[in-house]
Amino acid sequence: MMILDLHKVKKVFGIGETAVTAVNDIDLEVKKGEIVLIMGPSGSGKTTLLSIAGGILHPTEGEVKIKGKNITRLSEEELPKVRLENIGFIFQSFNLLASLTALENVEVAAWLGGNKDAAKKAAEVLSVLGLKDRLNNLPADLSGGEKQRVAIARALVNDPEIVLADEPTANLDSKMGHEVVMQLKKIAKDHNKSVLIVSHDNRIRDIADRVLWLEDGKFKELAKMVIDPVCGMSIEKRDYKYLYKDKEFYFCSPGCMKEFKGNVDQYPNTSTL
Amino acid sequence: MAGAASPGDGEIIVDKVFARQNDLWIGDQIEVFDKVLTISGITEKQNVLIYSRGFMELSEAKEIFRDRNSVNFILVKLADPSQAKTIADRLDKQIDGISAYETNEFAKMNGEEITNNFLPIILVITIIGFLTGAVVVGLTIYTSTLEKIREYGVLKAIGATNKQLFFIVLEQALWFCGVGLIAGLFLTWIVTSVATEVVPVIMAEYNLSIYMIVVALTLLMSILASFVPIKRISGIDPATIFKS
Ligand SMILES: Nc1ncnc2c1ncn2[C@@H]1O[C@H](COP(=O)(O)OP(=O)(O)O)[C@@H](O)[C@H]1O
Ligand SMILES: [Mg+2]
Numbered sequence: 001m002m003i004l005d006l007h008k009v010k011k012v013f014g015i016g017e018t019a020v021t022a023v024n025d026i027d028l029e030v031k032k033g034e035i036v037l038i039m040g041p042s043g044s045g046k047t048t049l050l051s052i053a054g055g056i057l058h059p060t061e062g063e064v065k066i067k068g069k070n071i072t073r074l075s076e077e078e079l080p081k082v083r084l085e086n087i088g089f090i091f092q093s094f095n096l097l098a099s100l101t102a103l104e105n106v107e108v109a110a111w112l113g114g115n116k117d118a119a120k121k122a123a124e125v126l127s128v129l130g131l132k133d134r135l136n137n138l139p140a141d142l143s144g145g146e147k148q149r150v151a152i153a154r155a156l157v158n159d160p161e162i163v164l165a166d167e168p169t170a171n172l173d174s175k176m177g178h179e180v181v182m183q184l185k186k187i188a189k190d191h192n193k194s195v196l197i198v199s200h201d202n203r204i205r206d207i208a209d210r211v212l213w214l215e216d217g218k219f220k221e222l223a224k225m226v227i228d229p230v231c232g233m234s235i236e237k238r239d240y241k242y243l244y245k246d247k248e249f250y251f252c253s254p255g256c257m258k259e260f261k262g263n264v265d266q267y268p269n270t271s272t273l
Numbered sequence: 274m275a276g277a278a279s280p281g282d283g284e285i286i287v288d289k290v291f292a293r294q295n296d297l298w299i300g301d302q303i304e305v306f307d308k309v310l311t312i313s314g315i316t317e318k319q320n321v322l323i324y325s326r327g328f329m330e331l332s333e334a335k336e337i338f339r340d341r342n343s344v345n346f347i348l349v350k351l352a353d354p355s356q357a358k359t360i361a362d363r364l365d366k367q368i369d370g371i372s373a374y375e376t377n378e379f380a381k382m383n384g385e386e387i388t389n390n391f392l393p394i395i396l397v398i399t400i401i402g403f404l405t406g407a408v409v410v411g412l413t414i415y416t417s418t419l420e421k422i423r424e425y426g427v428l429k430a431i432g433a434t435n436k437q438l439f440f441i442v443l444e445q446a447l448w449f450c451g452v453g454l455i456a457g458l459f460l461t462w463i464v465t466s467v468a469t470e471v472v473p474v475i476m477a478e479y480n481l482s483i484y485m486i487v488v489a490l491t492l493l494m495s496i497l498a499s500f501v502p503i504k505r506i507s508g509i510d511p512a513t514i515f516k517s
Contacts, residue, residue: 080434095430
């Protein structure tokens with residue numbers, strides 16, 4: 001059985017001439033213990049897709065199943081329970097509660113989940129994530145990486161089936177980002193949980209079982225993708241192309257191409273995705 | 274109660290508040306209409322908010338109030354207190370223009386006097402106080418909820434129901450009101466201590482039922498206040514939490 005199953009999911013914001021189709025006819029299945037990475041430019045519908053998968057947003061069309069249970073038509077009163085029991089959320093901006101300590105932030109999630117021993121369970125999960133000495137710190141006193149690990153602990157404390165992460169490394173420097181990526185891998189491989197990640201971050205590709213490319217609300221063929229050698233963004237083989245020593249280079253913008261032409265020696269390689 | 278229990282010749286017993294107000298003590302002399310009397314005793318609880326009472330001998334009272342058209346009370350001490358009811362009834366019937374009461378009956382009438390004249394005022398003040406308190410607590414809870422609206426949204430996104438969020442707000446309102454209650458009781462204690470010293474007419478009396486009522490009203494206030502931001506909380510769209 002699939003942990004997550006999206007079938008012909010479509011999301012349209014607004015009506016009439018101003019309507020935006022953020023997600024268009026998406027099919028997606030995520031197996032138990034699988035790490036799926038969705039990449040794509042900003043505005044391509046990644047967050048919208050993740051919100052629909054997490055039972056936070058209703059799709060305009062299509063169906064969403066979690067562990068085989070159709071949640072598409074559940075009401076606002078029924079959905080919180082589904083989210084609480086099945087899904088762990090990790091956000092780009094951490095979204096910890098500022099006036100609560102690391103422990104309390106995780107404890108409140110456990111309490112919502114009906115855990116009788118919420119504080120104990122929260123401390124356990126935080127310790128596993130290496131935050132044993134930071135339990136009583138407020139988020140303001142934690143580093144970005146520590147904050148995201150608290151958020152991971154919060155996502156895991158109710159033992160969900162699937163963890164959904166929206167740009168989990170975007171607000172972190174590369175070392176902290178790497179730490180978080182390794183934690184996500186552990187969640188899937190050691191605890192056999194499904195992980196669906198939405199990100200620009202190329203490093204996440206190394207741990208992903210599957211990488212999907214979303215553009216204009218639709219999945220695209222990944223073979224056509226390349227990395228801009230200057231900014232490192234994943235882009236389509238398209239407009240900004242430059243031939244250098246018989247090699248093709250592609251860029252996200254004229255700016256990056258200009259930068260490349262000016263300092264060719266600094267950018268020896270480009271890789272095809 | 275200090276000094277003599279009942280007044281002798283040329284003496285008067287006054288109440289404590291009257292004494293304090295006029296800076297008098299046992300042995301001092303006061304002039305009641307045209308006659309000078311010596312204070313022989315001070316009673317504890319005779320002042321019914323705005324009426325002062327003095328006790329003196331009947332002969333003296335007769336002399337003082339003879340030609341005046343004023344209402345007076347005469348205290349009758351019985352050799353056999355068990356006969357009070359019969360005697361009171363008899364006095365009532367036999368003498369025109371007076372009413373006779375037993376001690377208990379009289380005390381009850383005094384009580385009713387207070388109840389009828391002052392309780393409505395105090396009740397209005399209490400209601401205004403309660404409403405003011407409820408509005409202040411409501412606004413405080415409302416603004417603090419608005420300040421944290423995103424955090425409530427986060428909790429909602431991870432799976433909190435509106436009901437659970439309401440209880441979180443209620444808990445905060447209870448803390449807020451609890452601290453207010455303790456501060457209020459402390460303040461009441463200070464104010465009454467000072468006030469009874471400075472303004473002698475004020476007398477403070479507390480009992481358990483008053484405390485219970487105050488606690489119950491505070492609870493009610495917290496619950497009412499928690500309903501103020503409830504619409505805002507149930508209106509949060511958890512999808513906004515992904516937007517940074
Ligand atoms: N609540 C909304 N109302 C209207 N348009 C929205 C809303 N959320 C997203 N969109 C639009 O949908 C598209 C996809 O947005 P999003 O899913 O946030 O993309 P991504 O996460 O890939 O950057 C964008 O064009 C965005 O402007
Ligand atoms: Mg996004």
